[in-house]
Amino acid sequence: MSRFISRIALSNVCRASVPQLARRAVPISRAFSSGLVRAQNTTSQLSEIVKSEHKVALAVDNELEPEQEQFLADSGFKVIEGKYESNVELYKTLPSGEEIRVFFDIDEVSDVELGAPEFGAEEGVEDKEQFDEELDQFESTFANVKVFISKPESNDGLFFNLMLQNSEEELFVDYFNYKPDAAKFLEQVKEKGTFLSSTEYQGPQFSNLDESLQLAVENYLEDKGVNEDLADFIFAFSEYKEENTYRDLLANMSKFLAK
Known part of the structure; x- marks a missing residue:
């Protein structure tokens, strides 16, 4: 059942509530x-x-599955979150001394639907064309996941904007760039919630790069723990936190209405 009120229904209610000119005026006190x-x-x-x-x-x-708890234990990631906030950060220090941070928004991730539409083999050409259209639209839906790998001793780092596809629990590189001042960048994320300034070079479109460079970047991220297991955890944790946040909303709303 939808949690939202239909605009049409709301419009009808508003129209119905407008006094008609032919109606008798109601005394102010009674109204x-x-x-x-x-x-x-x-x-x-x-x-x-x-x-x-x-x-x-x-x-x-509404609990994290054992495999997700195990992922946190094995990967070393710590979850940083606010009770009423949709943004989540995963943080850990790598054996090399580097720090890795993963940022995602549970609202954005929760909107990504898993699973693709299916058509039977016996269905006709029109159904196949409809399937192709729906699949194209389906594939265009994704959530953004941000990864920042920094070196504390030199205070710089590499930033990667990744796409979490709805059809597969995988992460794909969209673009990447270099951050010369890691502390300043993290402060910008904390204070403004932005990962690129208005004048900052975004970085190359990943799909346009030489295949050898693409593969090297993907292997680099895989070695840092940015893999399918991380993608699976992001989906699972987003669903878990979204449900908890919704419950908190209902509890607070109930208290408010009871006053």
């Missing part, structure tokens, strides 16, 4: 009184529905 009762009724109704939805949500287990 105020009936309006107050309606407000109380709608608040009470919403409060009850929110409580019910919260109860249903809590009845379903």
